[in-house]
Amino acid sequence: MDEILIISGKGGTGKTSLTAAFAHLAKNHVICDLDVDAPDMHLILKPENSQSHDFISGHEAVIVEEKCESCGTCLDMCRYDAVKNEGDRYFIDPLKCEGCKVCVEFCPAEAIDFPDRFCGRWFISDTRFGPMIHAQLFPGEENSGLLVSLLRKKAKEMAEEKGLELILSDGTPGIGCPVIASLSGVSLAVIVTEPTPSGRHDLERVAELCGHFKIPAGIIINKSDLNEKEAAAIEKFAADKGLVIFGKLPHDPTITKAMINQQTITEYADNEFTRELEGIWKKILQSVTSR
Amino acid sequence: MKIAVASGKGGTGKTTVASSLVSVWNAPVIAMDLDVEEPNLHLFLKPEFTGSRIARMEIPEVDQSLCTLCGKCSDLCQFKAISLMGEILMTFPEMCHGCGGCIAICAEKALRPSYRELGEISWGQAGKTDFIMGRLRIGEAMSPPLMREVKKKLNEMQLDAPKDVITDAPPGVSCPAINAVMDSDVIVLVTEPTPFGVYDMKLAHEAFTPMNKPMGVVVNRAGLGNSEIYDYCSAKNLEILAEIPYERSIAEAYASGVIISESSDKMKQLFLELAEKIQQKAGEVRRG
Numbered sequence: 301m302d303e304i305l306i307i308s309g310k311g312g313t314g315k316t317s318l319t320a321a322f323a324h325l326a327k328n329h330v331i332c333d334l335d336v337d338a339p340d341m342h343l344i345l346k347p348e349n350s351q352s353h354d355f356i357s358g359h360e361a362v363i364v365e366e367k368c369e370s371c372g373t374c375l376d377m378c379r380y381d382a383v384k385n386e387g388d389r390y391f392i393d394p395l396k397c398e399g400c401k402v403c404v405e406f407c408p409a410e411a412i413d414f415p416d417r418f419c420g421r422w423f424i425s426d427t428r429f430g431p432m433i434h435a436q437l438f439p440g441e442e443n444s445g446l447l448v449s450l451l452r453k454k455a456k457e458m459a460e461e462k463g464l465e466l467i468l469s470d471g472t473p474g475i476g477c478p479v480i481a482s483l484s485g486v487s488l489a490v491i492v493t494e495p496t497p498s499g500r501h502d503l504e505r506v507a508e509l510c511g512h513f514k515i516p517a518g519i520i521i522n523k524s525d526l527n528e529k530e531a532a533a534i535e536k537f538a539a540d541k542g543l544v545i546f547g548k549l550p551h552d553p554t555i556t557k558a559m560i561n562q563q564t565i566t567e568y569a570d571n572e573f574t575r576e577l578e579g580i581w582k583k584i585l586q587s588v589t590s591r
Numbered sequence: 592m593k594i595a596v597a598s599g600k601g602g603t604g605k606t607t608v609a610s611s612l613v614s615v616w617n618a619p620v621i622a623m624d625l626d627v628e629e630p631n632l633h634l635f636l637k638p639e640f641t642g643s644r645i646a647r648m649e650i651p652e653v654d655q656s657l658c659t660l661c662g663k664c665s666d667l668c669q670f671k672a673i674s675l676m677g678e679i680l681m682t683f684p685e686m687c688h689g690c691g692g693c694i695a696i697c698a699e700k701a702l703r704p705s706y707r708e709l710g711e712i713s714w715g716q717a718g719k720t721d722f723i724m725g726r727l728r729i730g731e732a733m734s735p736p737l738m739r740e741v742k743k744k745l746n747e748m749q750l751d752a753p754k755d756v757i758t759d760a761p762p763g764v765s766c767p768a769i770n771a772v773m774d775s776d777v778i779v780l781v782t783e784p785t786p787f788g789v790y791d792m793k794l795a796h797e798a799f800t801p802m803n804k805p806m807g808v809v810v811n812r813a814g815l816g817n818s819e820i821y822d823y824c825s826a827k828n829l830e831i832l833a834e835i836p837y838e839r840s841i842a843e844a845y846a847s848g849v850i851i852s853e854s855s856d857k858m859k860q861l862f863l864e865l866a867e868k869i870q871q872k873a874g875e876v877r878r879g
């Protein structure tokens with residue numbers, strides 16, 4: 301079973317629109333949206349018959365006012381600046397609490413509760429292109445890396461159970477926790493970039509991350525006609541690092557029209573963009589199967 | 592006054608708005624890039640760097656000769672960063688959140704502080720603007736600890752003469768984004784009028800609302816998609832502070848590393864008005 305992850309470093313380069321199009325072009329696959337923080341692929345794929353599951357992960361500290369003796373131990377020991385006080389009244393800012401339990405453990409009055417944190421929901425759904433695993437972290441919540449790992453496990457189980465050969469995943473921008481959790485052990489990372497200073501800078505960092513974890517990676521240059529100098533610099537970077545360029549796509553507002561129509565670009569438009577994308581998908585599959 | 596430029600969805604134009612605001616700001620200002628995973632603000636402000644330091648986080652180091660294998664540290668650790676494996680106490684440095692609990696609970700003093708490198712903080716000058724950024728080490732999973740270190744450096748810079756701060760925040764609505772906006776006085780949400788842009792802006796609006804800070808919206812690429820964003824903003828009483836039109840020339844200027852407010856008089860005017868509206872939102876109207 302192969303796992304292909306689409307990432308970008310920089311946000312807004314077209315990851316999700318392209319992943320949705322690949323979901324249309326691929327066969328015998330599970331679709332996975334690993335952007336659990338700001339997921340968007342469901343807006344195009346319109347998942348149905350979703351089974352919903354709670355994602356409970358970690359804990360948060362809550363001071364019980366009646367038991368608190370206002371000694372200030374929690375305030376002194378918290379490394380996250382999460383404990384606040386107004387005079388003798390102590391309380392914890394849930395946005396800053398990391399759930400480390402230090403205040404709970406060291407409170408001499410045993411006045412701090414440590415309930416589970418209900419961080420979000422995850423779903424198994426049907427789409428017109430096959431089964432889809434996705435999630436929504438509640439706004440402001442944490443533990444996205446653990447939720448990403450959980451989704452990947454569920455996607456693997458589903459692929460095995462249904463005899464499907466491919467997991468196609470949409471990733472998160474950045475190079476931190478959720479990206480690292482998405483990346484470990486995938487067959488191929490496809491990096492979608494754009495020829496802008498930010499696009500190239502962020503591509504270089506995410507490509508280095510793939511190298512760090514020894515994950516094979518290739519590049520798609522989206523909006524490639526925006527700046528030819530930057531596009532050439534990206535091609536040179538790829539050549540220097542031995543990264544394959546799967547293809548170049550033009551800056552095309554049709555992709556937004558498709559999005560508004562809740563369709564992939566490959567469903568919406570029979571144009572050059574679509575044909576280019578079909579070629580790119582073939583190359584991606586060849587790259588995975590020829591390993 | 593502290594302004595955070597945030598978005599939900601990535602690539603909507605946070606850095607475009609932050610760099611342009613810095614360029615037209617009419618008071619002493621510090622530009623801070625808190626998107627430590629993929630910092631981009633320096634690519635546009637092009638600061639001259641005058642200093643840097645490696646940011647580190649405390650993690651435990653075991654002295655096996657003092658460890659009695661009591662297991663109190665591994666019982667306390669919520670992040671599986673320290674664990675008894677038979678007769679050996681193992682640490683997993685990459686999992687550690689640096690809470691210090693294991694070191695504090697060890698009666699035998701078998702754990703002492705060591706450090707994990709988080710990344711680098713660097714600072715300098717972009718014209719009259721003070722500049723500060725963090726850059727996460729490749730392979731480091733946690734960005735909030737580095738963001739906290741960047742903010743510490745900001746506080747040092749603010750000691751002599753406090754200045755306004757314009758922060759470029761990371762995308763998303765989870766812990767890194769929350770960490771970037773929690774200390775600001777005003778949040779500027781940058782979005783685009785597309786289904787993805789609207790959906791992610793709703794998430795961001797929901798995530799930031801409990802903080803009770805004034806919020807306003809900048810619609811980038813106005814004219815590109817549909818009108819849903821305007822319906823949402825009017826339903827939620829969210830003021831649209833500015834609309835940056837969808838024009839290929841703007842995209843091309845951005846692609847060549849130009850600060851958009853410096854690309855034309857029209858854009859300069861747009862950002863001057865935006866800056867004024869933000870200052871009004873913060874309740875601190877300044878004379879031009």
